[in-house]
Amino acid sequence: MTQTINAMTSILGEAEATYERGTTEIDRAIEKFAQGKAALFRADGSAVYADQVYREKLAAITAELHATADRVGGQAEAQIVAVNRLQESEHTDPIGNLTLAEQQQASARATFVREDALLLALPDLTRRLTGVSASGKEKVDAYLWSRYARQRIVAEQAKREERGRPLDPTTRAQLERLTDAITDLEVVVGATPALTKSQATQRIAAARRFQQGLRERIGDVDGTKERLTRELLATGRYASL
Secondary structure, three states: OHHHHHHHHHHHHHHHHHHHHHHHHHHHHHHHHHHHHHOOEOOOOOEOOOHHHHHHHHHHHHHHHHHHHHHHHHHHHHHHHHHHHHHHHOOOOHHHHOOHHHHHHHHHHHHHHHHHHHHOOHHHHHHHHHHHHHOOOOHHHHHHHHHHHHHHHHHHHHHHHHHOOOOOHHHHHHHHHHHHHHHHHHHHHOOOOOOOHHHHHHHHHHHHHHHHHHHHHHHHHHOHHHHHHHHHHHHOOHHHO
16 A cells, blocks of 8 residues: 555656646746836836837747746646556556566466466465565566456456446455555566556646646736637627627
């Protein structure tokens, strides 16, 4: 359980740090844009520059603001990509993290480990995985036991589905403990713990909310929102929104 919690804490912490840094960058960029725009006018509100020069300078500071927004928005998009990769990692066989010699050892031992993984009682299987994890963290055993223990979980779930019965609380708790033990071994092999569908959905939703909030903030200061409102009012569409 500790390994799973640590993995999730790392993912969540990285995302929150990204959004915190991004918010700070945007705050500074908006302040700089406001100062740059204010410098285009005198104290009495009249323009400092002729129309063409004014438009060029306004375009320059606006482009700088948008560049920062694009970079910060890209960081949130990178979080979405990272979450999707973590989801996909659940379906990736970590055998590629073993050397050729280790793969050959795994092939020789596979039948014996698979039999035990499928036949041991769930609590006994969990204890076996915990022992493997504590005995020097040998990658071949870690790979084999994590691989076939996951197959055992699938088999247990399929068995319940065939009988048309949900998992009872005792079996569910046993499978959760087994999953935590598997996760510890997968880390030894070098596999990245996958996010659940629910966790991934929450992370992606958080990134999308950050991006939407970013667009709204930029639209408020660069005139986009005001311009869009005028256009909608002119067409009569605003009243129907």
